[in-house]
Amino acid sequence: xxxxxxxxxxxxxxxxxxxxxxxxxxxxxxxxxxxxxxxxxxxxxxxxxxxxxxxxxxxxxxxxxxxxxxxxxxxxxxxxxxxxxxxxxxxxxxxxxxxxxxxxxxxxxxxxxxxxxxxxxxxxxxxxxxxxxxxxxxxxxxxxxxxxxxxxxxxxxxxxxxxxxxxxxxxxxxxxxxxxxxxxxxxxxxxxxxxxxxxxxxxxxxxxxxxxxxxxxxxxxxxxxxxxxxxxxxxxxxxxxxxxxxxxxxxxxxxxxxxxxxxxxxxxxxxxxxxxxxxxxxxxxxxxxxxxxxxxxxxxxxxxxxxxxxxxxxxxxx
Ligand SMILES: [Zn+2]
Numbered sequence: 001x002x003x004x005x006x007x008x009x010x011x012x013x014x015x016x017x018x019x020x021x022x023x024x025x026x027x028x029x030x031x032x033x034x035x036x037x038x039x040x041x042x043x044x045x046x047x048x049x050x051x052x053x054x055x056x057x058x059x060x061x062x063x064x065x066x067x068x069x070x071x072x073x074x075x076x077x078x079x080x081x082x083x084x085x086x087x088x089x090x091x092x093x094x095x096x097x098x099x100x101x102x103x104x105x106x107x108x109x110x111x112x113x114x115x116x117x118x119x120x121x122x123x124x125x126x127x128x129x130x131x132x133x134x135x136x137x138x139x140x141x142x143x144x145x146x147x148x149x150x151x152x153x154x155x156x157x158x159x160x161x162x163x164x165x166x167x168x169x170x171x172x173x174x175x176x177x178x179x180x181x182x183x184x185x186x187x188x189x190x191x192x193x194x195x196x197x198x199x200x201x202x203x204x205x206x207x208x209x210x211x212x213x214x215x216x217x218x219x220x221x222x223x224x225x226x227x228x229x230x231x232x233x234x235x236x237x238x239x240x241x242x243x244x245x246x247x248x249x250x251x252x253x254x255x256x257x258x259x260x261x262x263x264x265x266x267x268x269x270x271x272x273x274x275x276x277x278x279x280x281x282x283x284x285x286x287x288x289x290x291x292x293x294x295x296x297x298x299x300x301x302x303x304x305x306x307x308x309x310x311x312x313x314x315x316x317x318x
Contacts, residue, residue: 073116074119142169143173158176172220191290214248244300280296
């Protein structure tokens with residue numbers, strides 16, 4: 001017991017440099033673990049899935065490496081499901097790097113070299129285990145857990161489940177990883193958000209808008225689906241939102257249509273028609289200069305609204 005305890009402590013990522021374990025001789029009587037991404041004084045950042053590794057492995061008892069940086073850990077998958085999932089992810093990764101010409105260079109201080117997809121056998125299994133294993137809510141179709149990427153031993157995880165013979169939302173969640181590693185400096189709470197729910201449980205209050213939700217969810221849909229996103233393209237002709245409104249997407253005005261479908265349309269328009277502006281924006285977000293990102297978006301104002309409306313007519317499908 002003691003041995004394994006110390007082994008775990010050996011991998012503890014010290015959240016606070018003053019925190020030390022005296023010569024490893026004395027076990028601290030009580031360790032306070034940080035909840036989500038917020039590490040308060042005296043707390044240790046050691047995510048639940050690291051603490052519970054053995055327990056999680058009992059359920060997710062199979063592993064497969066798609067690539068050096070990309071692993072699957074799963075409850076039950078067929079060989080075809082494993083092969084298809086790896087192919088989908090590797091294709092997505094290639095497309096991402098092409099679109100952003102990233103040269104495979106991550107943002108500074110990002111140590112999430114590896115991503116592990118944790119796949120439950122069904123939605124029922126997901127609901128049964130995921131909160132216990134990963135400290136995340138189960139009322140969703142999968143989640144990306146970036147953790148604190150500046151910490152040396154950091155590794156990104158995502159949690160998902162099989163539905164209709166494939167890993168549900170596999171691609172979408174994977175793009176969050178790529179976007180976080182190559183486009184957005186810092187962890188989720190360090191960026192622009194107004195969500196305070198799990199898995200990050202960022203401290204309130206939120207910064208002021210504009211946030212990055214239009215982009216993060218939009219780019220996940222865009223890279224995952226390319227130009228084949230019928231659900232979004234069928235909405236295009238309605239012109240429900242101006243582009244300048246979509247930049248202000250938030251948790252407060254959240255709807256599936258607005259955040260995912262219209263986020264897709266906004267992001268696709270920006271990447272395909274306003275690539276220079278996207279480059280300018282990413283220059284700031286890659287450095288974590290979020291105030292300049294916000295100034296930039298504000299300076300765009302409604303200048304692209306008409307162009308966006310015309311473009312919607314071009315891409316709209318019935
Ligand atoms: Zn998402």
